[in-house]
Amino acid sequence: EIVMTQSPATLSVSPGERATLSCRASQSVRSKLAWYQQKPGQAPRLLIYSASTRATGIPARFSGSGSGTEFTLTISSLESEDFAVYYCQQYNNWPSITFGQGTRLEIK
Amino acid sequence: QVQLVESGGGVVQPGRSLRLSCAASGFTFSNYAFHWVRQAPGKGLEWVAVISTDGRDLYHADSVKGRFTISRDNSKNTLYLQMNTLRAEDTAVYFCAKDKTAAAAYYFDSWGQGTLVTVSS
Numbered sequence: 001e002i003v004m005t006q007s008p009a010t011l012s013v014s015p016g017e018r019a020t021l022s023c024r025a026s027q028s029v030r031s032k033l034a035w036y037q038q039k040p041g042q043a044p045r046l047l048i049y050s051a052s053t054r055a056t057g058i059p060a061r062f063s064g065s066g067s068g069t070e071f072t073l074t075i076s077s078l079e080s081e082d083f084a085v086y087y088c089q090q091y092n093n094w095p096s097i098t099f100g101q102g103t104r105l106e107i108k
Numbered sequence: 109q110v111q112l113v114e115s116g117g118g119v120v121q122p123g124r125s126l127r128l129s130c131a132a133s134g135f136t137f138s139n140y141a142f143h144w145v146r147q148a149p150g151k152g153l154e155w156v157a158v159i160s161t162d163g164r165d166l167y168h169a170d171s172v173k174g175r176f177t178i179s180r181d182n183s184k185n186t187l188y189l190q191m192n193t194l195r196a197e198d199t200a201v202y203f204c205a206k207d208k209t210a211a212a213a214y215y216f217d218s219w220g221q222g223t224l225v226t227v228s229s
Contacts (some may be wrong), residue, residue: 032214034215034216036153036207036216042221043203043219043220043222044153044203044207044216044219045219045220046215046217049208049213055217056217067152087152087153088155089215091213091214091215094167094214095155095158095167095210095214096169097155097167097214098155099153099154099155100152101150101152102152
């Protein structure tokens with residue numbers, strides 16, 4: 001099983017500032033990496049797939065980068081609705097796909 | 109507009125069975141692979157199972173293999189998860205999730221709101 005490790009567990013950032021979230025895979029997943037946002041009581045929402053492609057309707061302030069084992073989700077200028085939990089997910093090793101444990105992005 | 113509505117959750121005793129349903133609308137259901145993903149209370153996401161467009165290809169996570177079975181009825185636009193021999197560790201919100209493609213890309217562009225399954229005596 002590929003283990004996905006996200007860091008930090010909690011990130012405190014002020015509105016308007018940049019947030020950088022990291023995700024590391026225990027072995028290469030090429031670019032088969034997705035990012036999701038989840039708010040309390042809601043289902044996850046797809047933000048990024050193929051490591052860097054924004055999903056339909058996702059604002060340009062969200063960007064993804066990386067390949068192999070190291071990935072980054074960047075939110076360029078945080079808005080109030082961006083404070084949530086973010087998960088990375090690898091889908092290279094299907095059907096044994098795995099998620100990271102999540103990064104909680106909170107208001108500083 | 110894509111809509112996925114799960115139902116069938118509830119409180120069940122260990123060892124008993126439950127069947128979840130996910131009703132789909134707003135798109136051509138039979139054109140996409142589908143998944144179940146679960147989330148234990150206060151925890152992260154865990155993939156559970158996938159089914160191909162025609163229902164012939166199924167895969168289940170090791171944690172549920174032999175106990176859970178995913179299925180679909182394309183004539184009813186509905187996805188199912190039959191859960192047998194339930195354990196306390198199966199307690200979670202269960203989401204149905206639409207695959208981005210027909211060929212099962214294994215990432216999910218639409219999700220239902222989830223249905224809570226609680227396994228407890």
